[in-house]
Amino acid sequence: MRRFASAVVSRLVIIVPYLWLFVFFLVPFGIVVKISLSAPAMSMPPYTPAFDLANGIGGLIDAVRQLSFDNYVWLTEDALYINAYVSSLTIAFISTLFTLLIGFPLAYGMARAPDSVRPTLLMLVILPFWTSFLIRVYAWIGILKPEGLLNQMLIWLGVIDTPLIILNTNTAVYIGIVYSYLPFMVLPIYSALEKMDYTLIEAAQDLGCPPITAFWKITFPLAIPGIIAGCLLVFIPAVGEFVIPDLLGGSKTLMIGKTLWSEFFNNRDWPVSSAVAVLLLLILVVPIMFFQQAQAKAQESGR
Amino acid sequence: MKSLGSIRRSFEPWNDPDAKPYIRFDGVTKKFGDFVAVDDLTLHIYHREFFALLGGSGCGKSTLLRMLAGFESTSEGSITLDGENMAGIPPYRRPVNMMFQSYALFPHMSVEKNIAFGLKQDGMARSEIDDRVQSMLKLVKLEQFGKRKPHQLSGGQRQRVALARSIAKRPKVLLLDEPLGALDKKLREETQFELMDLQQDLGLTFVVVTHDQEEAMTMADRIAVMNYGRIIQIATPAEIYEAPNSRFVADFIGDVNIFDGTVVSADPTGTELDIGGGIALRSDNQTNVKAGGKASLVIRPEKIRVSREKPADTANAMSGEMWDIAYLGDMTVYHIKLESGQIVKASSLNAVRIVADPFTYDDRMWVSFDTDGGVILGEE
Amino acid sequence: MNSNWSRFNIASVILGFAFLYLPIAILVIYSFNESRLVTVWAGFSTKWYGELFRNQGLMDAAWVTARVGLVSATFATILGTTAALALTRYTRFHGRILFSGMVYAPLVMPEVITGLSLLLLFVSIDFGRGFWTVTLAHITFSMCFVAVVVQSRLVSFDRSLEEAAQDLGASPVTTFFQITLPVILPAVISGWMLAFTLSLDDLVIASFTSGPGATTLPMKIYSQVRLGVTPEINAVCTLLIAAVTIGVIITSVLNKSREVRRRRDEQAAYAGR
Numbered sequence: 001m002r003r004f005a006s007a008v009v010s011r012l013v014i015i016v017p018y019l020w021l022f023v024f025f026l027v028p029f030g031i032v033v034k035i036s037l038s039a040p041a042m043s044m045p046p047y048t049p050a051f052d053l054a055n056g057i058g059g060l061i062d063a064v065r066q067l068s069f070d071n072y073v074w075l076t077e078d079a080l081y082i083n084a085y086v087s088s089l090t091i092a093f094i095s096t097l098f099t100l101l102i103g104f105p106l107a108y109g110m111a112r113a114p115d116s117v118r119p120t121l122l123m124l125v126i127l128p129f130w131t132s133f134l135i136r137v138y139a140w141i142g143i144l145k146p147e148g149l150l151n152q153m154l155i156w157l158g159v160i161d162t163p164l165i166i167l168n169t170n171t172a173v174y175i176g177i178v179y180s181y182l183p184f185m186v187l188p189i190y191s192a193l194e195k196m197d198y199t200l201i202e203a204a205q206d207l208g209c210p211p212i213t214a215f216w217k218i219t220f221p222l223a224i225p226g227i228i229a230g231c232l233l234v235f236i237p238a239v240g241e242f243v244i245p246d247l248l249g250g251s252k253t254l255m256i257g258k259t260l261w262s263e264f265f266n267n268r269d270w271p272v273s274s275a276v277a278v279l280l281l282l283i284l285v286v287p288i289m290f291f292q293q294a295q296a297k298a299q300e301s302g303r
Numbered sequence: 304m305k306s307l308g309s310i311r312r313s314f315e316p317w318n319d320p321d322a323k324p325y326i327r328f329d330g331v332t333k334k335f336g337d338f339v340a341v342d343d344l345t346l347h348i349y350h351r352e353f354f355a356l357l358g359g360s361g362c363g364k365s366t367l368l369r370m371l372a373g374f375e376s377t378s379e380g381s382i383t384l385d386g387e388n389m390a391g392i393p394p395y396r397r398p399v400n401m402m403f404q405s406y407a408l409f410p411h412m413s414v415e416k417n418i419a420f421g422l423k424q425d426g427m428a429r430s431e432i433d434d435r436v437q438s439m440l441k442l443v444k445l446e447q448f449g450k451r452k453p454h455q456l457s458g459g460q461r462q463r464v465a466l467a468r469s470i471a472k473r474p475k476v477l478l479l480d481e482p483l484g485a486l487d488k489k490l491r492e493e494t495q496f497e498l499m500d501l502q503q504d505l506g507l508t509f510v511v512v513t514h515d516q517e518e519a520m521t522m523a524d525r526i527a528v529m530n531y532g533r534i535i536q537i538a539t540p541a542e543i544y545e546a547p548n549s550r551f552v553a554d555f556i557g558d559v560n561i562f563d564g565t566v567v568s569a570d571p572t573g574t575e576l577d578i579g580g581g582i583a584l585r586s587d588n589q590t591n592v593k594a595g596g597k598a599s600l601v602i603r604p605e606k607i608r609v610s611r612e613k614p615a616d617t618a619n620a621m622s623g624e625m626w627d628i629a630y631l632g633d634m635t636v637y638h639i640k641l642e643s644g645q646i647v648k649a650s651s652l653n654a655v656r657i658v659a660d661p662f663t664y665d666d667r668m669w670v671s672f673d674t675d676g677g678v679i680l681g682e683e
Numbered sequence: 684m685n686s687n688w689s690r691f692n693i694a695s696v697i698l699g700f701a702f703l704y705l706p707i708a709i710l711v712i713y714s715f716n717e718s719r720l721v722t723v724w725a726g727f728s729t730k731w732y733g734e735l736f737r738n739q740g741l742m743d744a745a746w747v748t749a750r751v752g753l754v755s756a757t758f759a760t761i762l763g764t765t766a767a768l769a770l771t772r773y774t775r776f777h778g779r780i781l782f783s784g785m786v787y788a789p790l791v792m793p794e795v796i797t798g799l800s801l802l803l804l805f806v807s808i809d810f811g812r813g814f815w816t817v818t819l820a821h822i823t824f825s826m827c828f829v830a831v832v833v834q835s836r837l838v839s840f841d842r843s844l845e846e847a848a849q850d851l852g853a854s855p856v857t858t859f860f861q862i863t864l865p866v867i868l869p870a871v872i873s874g875w876m877l878a879f880t881l882s883l884d885d886l887v888i889a890s891f892t893s894g895p896g897a898t899t900l901p902m903k904i905y906s907q908v909r910l911g912v913t914p915e916i917n918a919v920c921t922l923l924i925a926a927v928t929i930g931v932i933i934t935s936v937l938n939k940s941r942e943v944r945r946r947r948d949e950q951a952a953y954a955g956r
Contacts, residue, residue: 009856014776017766017826021785024823028800031807106699109692121696123935128703130927132884134901134908135920139706142713142912149709182703233791240793242887247908257795264799264891274803277796284793292787295831374846394849407847411865420861421851455948472851 029281036071036274071275081259081276085283088256091170091245092238095177099234100227102178103185107226108219110186111193122190129183137176137247144172144248168250176244181237185230192226193219225294232291236284256280308541314524315539316349325350325508326371326476331380333366333532340366342532343380353502353509355523357516359555363532364512368478371510373397385475395424400474404481406465408453414440414464415449421472439467442501459490466498470505479511483518495521516556520544528552544603546678553601553680560607560647562600566592574679576600580643585618587674592681602677607649609637609662613669620671623647625664639668707924714917731918741919744903748883751814751899755821756879762822763829763878764871770830771837789827797824798891805892812894820892821882828881829874836870869938876934880927 075081110121128136143149144167151163166172196219204214242257249255256276263273316322324347333341341363348354356364369375371382373394382389389397400421409417418439422432440446443463453461462485469477482498483491499522502509513519519526520540527537528551536548547553550561564578573587576598584600592598613620626646627638636650647670662668714732718725735741766786773779789797801820805812844866848858864871886901893899900919907916 010773013765014769014773014782017762017769017830018778018782018785020762020823020826021766021782024801024804024819025785025789025797026781028804031803032796032800035803102699102702105691105695109688109694109696109699112688112692113696114688119939121700123931124700125703127928127931128707130880130931131707131924132901132920132927134884134886134904135710135923136707138904138908138912138916138920139710141908143706143709145912179702179706182699186699236791237793240795242793242795243905257793260795260799261887270803273799277799280793281796288788288791289784291791292784295787295790296783372846372850374849394846395852395854397850399850401847401850403843403847405841405843407841407843409844409848409862409866420848420853424852424857452948454945455952457952460952468847468851 032274032277035271036278037068038271039068039070071271072279074272075275075279080254081256084254084256084259085279087254088239088241089283091173091177091253091255092235092241095174095181095238096231096235098174098178099181099185100231103182103230104189104223104227106182107186107189108193108223110190111196118194125183125186125190133180134243136180137243140172140176140179140248141167144175167248168253170249170253172248172250173245173253173255176248177234177238177241180244181234184233188229188233189223189226192223196222225298229291229294229298232287232294236287236291239284240280306541307545308539310541312524312539314351316352317347317525322349324348325352325385326510327381327383328367328371329381329383331367331370331382332378333363333370333375334378339532341370344532344534345380346527346534346537348508348510351506351508353499353522353524354511355519355526356510356512356529357514357519357526357555358529359514362529364529365480366532367529368401368480368510368512371476372399372401372478398475399478400469400472400476401478401480402465402469402482404484406453406461406485408461408464408468410453413450413452414445414456417453417464418468418471421468425472435471439471442470443467458485458487459494462486462494466501470501470507473505474507476508476510479509481513481515482511484513484515491518492521498522520556528555530555547601547680550599550601550680553678558604558648558650560602560604562602562645564598564600566594566596566598568594573674574598576679578643582621582643585674586677586679588678590679590681592679597682599680600677601680602672604636604648604650605634605652606676607647607670607672609639609649609651610669610671611662611666614671617671618674619676620669621647622667622669625662625666625668628662628664637662637668639670641670710917711921711924714914714921716914716917719914731914732922734915735918735922738915740898741900741903744898744900747814747897748900751818751821751889751897752879752882755818755825755882756875758818758822759826759829759878760871760875763826763874764833764867766826766830767833767837770834771840786827786830789824790831792824794885794887795891798888801888802891812892813897816892816894817889817897817899820888821878821885824888825878825881828877829871832874832877833867833870836867840867873934876930883923883927 106125110118110125113121141148145151146163146165146167148167150166151160154160155163166175200218200222201211201214204218205211209217240257241255242261245253245255245258246261249258260273260276260280263269263276326346326348328344328346331341331344331346332339344363344367346367356367358364366375370377371384371389373389373392373396377390384397384399409420412420415436418436419432422435427435436449437446440449443466445460445463445467448456448460448464453464456464462482466482479498483494486494495518498509511519511522520543523540525537525539526543528535528543530551536543536552538546538548543552543556547556547559553559553561562576562578562584564576564584567575567577567583569575569589569592571589573585574589574592576584576586578584578600586600590598608614613622621641623639623641625637626640629636629638632653634650634652636648639647639649641647649670713724715727715729716724717728717730766782769776770779770783770786776782798820801816801823802812804810805816805819810816840863844862845858848862849855853861884901885899886905889899890902890905893902900923904916904919907913
C-alpha cells in the first residue's frame with residue numbers, strides 16, 4: 001500500500017507541473033492560433049469564434065470550411081506589418097551585436113579578475129537584473145532627451161552646440177536594448193570563460209603562440225557556447241520587445257511587439273493581433289528550439 | 304599440516320556441506336538496456352562471513368551490491384536473504400544497511416542526528432535512540448563529536464560516522480561500497496583492522512565491494528574476483544593468490560610471471576611444459592591439461608630465486624641478464640631478460656642491511672624455482 | 684582562469700559597470716531633487732517621497748503588486764521545484780521533450796505573446812480578469828525560472844544521500860522532506876526570490892491579464908511614465924531599487940559568511956585530525 005502511495009507521488013511530480021504548463025502555456029497558444037483564424041467582431045470578446053465544439057463533428061467540419069486566413073492575408077498585404085517584422089529582426093540583430101561587443105570584454109575582464117574580487121563583480125552584474133526592467137528603461141529617458149543630462153554634458157564639454165535628438169529614435173532603442181540585456185550576454189560568456197583553465201593559455205604560449213593568437217585560438221573558441229547562449233538570450237526576447245521601443249523609440253520605430261500591443265489595446269482587433277503573435281512565434285521557433293537544446297544540454301551536463 | 308598460504312582458518316562454513324547460505328544470489332542477471340552488468344551469477348554468502356567482491360571498474364560488483372540493498376531490481380534470477388526472497392522489497396524495508404563510498408552523510412544534520420536517522424524511521428523510543436547513538440559513538444570513538452556537522456569532521460572521522468550510522472540499526476548484513484577508498488594510505492591500513500575487529504565483535508555479515516586487492520586480501524574471509532559481470536573465482540585470499548584458477552585472476556592479484564608452452568607430459572606426479580628454446584619447466588601442479596596441448600606455468604616473483612651461478616639441485620633454471628633493478632626498501636625487484644627475450648620478475652626480501660656482492664645491470668644471472676612454486680593453467 | 688588582469692581587462696570592467704550603473708545612479712540622485720524639472724538640479728529634498736505616500740493610487744498598486752508577488756512566487760516555487768525534480772529524476776517518460784520545451788521556452792518567449800495567449804485563455808473560459816488572472820499568469824512564467832534555478836542545484840546533488848536515507852528505512856516521501864528539500868533549500872529560496880522579483884517587475888503580461896481593480900505598480904508607473912519623467916516616479920523607482928538591492932546584498936552576505944565559516948570548520952577539522 002505504501003509502495004503504491006509512493007508510486008502515485010512520483011507520478012504526481014511529473015503530472016502536476018506538466019498539466020499546469022500544458023493548460024497555461026500550450027493550450028493558450030492553441031487558442032491564439034484559433035482566434036487568429038476567426039473574423040473580428042464588435043462585441044466582447046471582439047471576435048467570432050472560429051469553431052464551437054458544441055456543434056459536434058458536423059459543426060466542426062463546417063467550421064473548418066469557414067476558417068479564414070483573412071487575417072494572415074491582411075498581414076502580408078499591409079506593408080506596415082512586413083516592415084515591422086523586418087525592422088524588429090534588424091533592430092534585435094544589431095542590438096545583439098552591440099551587446100556582444102560590450103559584453104564580451106566585460107565578461108572577459110571579469111573572468112580574469114583576481115579570485116578575491118570576482119564574486120563581487122559577478123554580483124554587480126546580477127544586481128541590475130534584479131531591478132525592474134521598466135525602471136532601467138525609464139532611467140534612460142531623463143538622460144537621452146534633448147534637454148537631458150547627456151546633451152547638457154556634451155554642450156558643457158563643447159562637443160556640440162545644439163542638442164542631439166536621440167530619444168524617440170532607433171538609436172535610443174539600441175541603447176535601451178543593449179543596456180537592459182547586457183547581463184544576459186555577460187553571464188553565460190563569463191561562466192564559459194571562468195571555467196577555462198588558464199594553464200591552457202600558458203601551454204599555448206609555451207608552444208610558441210603569442211598572446212593575441214592564443215586569445216583567438218584558445219580563449220575565444222572555448223567561449224563560443226557562452227557566446228551563442230548569450231546571443232540567443234538577447235536576440236529572442238529583443239525581437240518581441242515592447243517596453244523599450246514604446247518608451248525610447250519614436251513614431252518611426254517599428255517593432256512587432258509594439259504593433260501587437262497597439263492592435264490589441266488601441267484597435268481592439270484580437271484576431272489580427274493573434275495572427276501577429278502566431279507569425280512572430282513562427283519566426284522565433286527556430287532560435288527558441290536552438291536555445292532549448294543548448295539549455296537542456298547545459299543543464300544535464302551539470303554546470 | 305600443510306596449507307596454502309601462511310594462515311589457518313577455523314571459520315570456513317563454505318566447506319561445510321550442512322551449512323546453509325545466508326545470502327543467495329541464484330542465476331542473477333542485470334541488464335541496463337543492452338548492457339549486461341551482471342551475467343547469470345550465482346553466489347552464496349554465509350552468516351558472519353566477511354565477503355569481498357573484487358574487480359575493476361564496470362565489472363558489476365557495485366551493481367551486485369546495489370541489488371542486494373534494493374536500489375536496483377534484478378532482470379532475472381532471485382536474491383534471498385536469511386530465507387526471505389528480496390524481490391519487490393524496496394530498500395527502506397530491507398534488513399540490510401549500506402556504507403556508501405561517498406559516505407552520504409546528511410550535511411544538514413549533526414553526527415548524532417545522522418546516526419539516529421535510521422532508528423527514528425523504525426519509530427524507536429527516544430530514550431532508546433539516545434542510548435544507541437551514544438553506544439555507537441563510543442564504538443567508533445567519536446564521543447566528543449556528536450554535536451558536530453559532517454563538514455566539521457576530518458575524512459577519517461566522517462568514515463567512522465558513516466560506519467556508525469549503517470550499523471546502528473543492527474542490520475542482518477552490512478554492505479560496504481569501497482569503504483576506505485577516500486582515506487589516505489596510512490589511515491586505510493589502520494581502518495582495515497578496525498573493521499575486521501568490529502565485524503568479529505558484532506557478529507555481523509559484511510559484504511564489501513572494492514577494487515583494492517590489498518584491502519580485500521587483508522579483510523575478507525573469501526573473495527569473489529569479478530570481470531564482465533561474472534565471477535571468475537571465489538576462494539580465500541590465500542587460494543586466490545597461490546592458486547589462481549585463470550590468467551585473469553593471476554594477473555589481477557599481485558605480480559606474476561607467465562610462461563606459455565606445450566605440455567610434454569601430464570600425470571598425477573606433475574606436469575612438464577616445453578616453453579621453447581630447449582627449456583622444459585616442471586611443476587608438481589597437476590590440472591586437466593593433456594600432453595600435446597597448450598598450457599602456461601604461472602609463478603609469483605617472490606617464488607623465483609636469482610643467482611650468479613646455476614643452482615645445483617633445482618628442477619627449473621634459466622639463464623639471462625640483469626635488465627632492471629628496483630630497490631623498494633623492504634625488498635628488491637629484479638627484471639631479468641631471458642635468452643628468449645621474455646622478462647622475468649623476481650623479488651627478494653632484503654633480510655640483511657649489508658650485502659656482500661650485490662647484483663648490477665648486465666650481470667649474467669640464473670633464475671630458478673621449485674616444482675611447487677607455480678601453478679599450471681590450461682588454455683582458456 | 685586567473686592572473687594577468689591586464690589594463691585592458693580592468694578598463695573594460697570599469698567602463699562596463701559604469702554603463703550599467705550610471706543611469707540608475709542618476710535616477711536615484713534626481714529623486715532627491717527639489718525641482719519638479721527633473722533635469723535641473725535645484726537642491727536636496729525628500730519631499731517627493733512624502734508626496735509618494737500620499738498618492739493613494741500608487742499605494743493601492745503597490746499593495747496589489749505585493750500580494751500578487753507573494754502568492755505567485757510561492758506557488759511558482761512549489762511548481763517549479765516539482766518541475767525541476769521531474770526533469771532531473773525522470774529521464775524517461777512520455778512527452779519529456781515536450782515538457783522540457785514547455786519549461787525552457789517561457790525563459791525567452793516574448794512577453795507580448797505570453798501575455799496575449801494567457802488573456803485569450805482566460806477570456807475563452809470566461810474567467811473574470813483581476814487579481815487571480817495576473818497571479819496565475821505570473822505563476823506560469825516564473826515557475827520556469829524557478830525550475831531552472833532548482834534544476835541546476837539538483838544536477839549536482841549527491842543521489843547517494845537519498846539512497847542512504849532509504850537504506851536506513853525512510854520512504855521516498857520522508858526522504859524528500861527530510862533529506863532532499865533541506866539540502867536544496869538555498870536554491871529553492873533563491874528561486875522564490877527570483878519569482879518574486881519577476882512578478883514585481885512585470886509590466887507586459889500584467890497589462891494583458893489584469894482587470895479592473897488589479898492595477899499593479901509597474902502598470903501604474905508605466906502609465907505615468909508615458910506622460911513624462913517626474914521626480915515622484917524617480918522616488919518610487921529608488922525605493923524599489925533600494926528594496927531589491929538590500930535584499931540581494933543581505934542574502935549574498937549571509938551566503939558568504941556561511942561559506943567562510945564552513946571553510947574554516949573544514950580546515951580546522953583536517954588540521955586537528
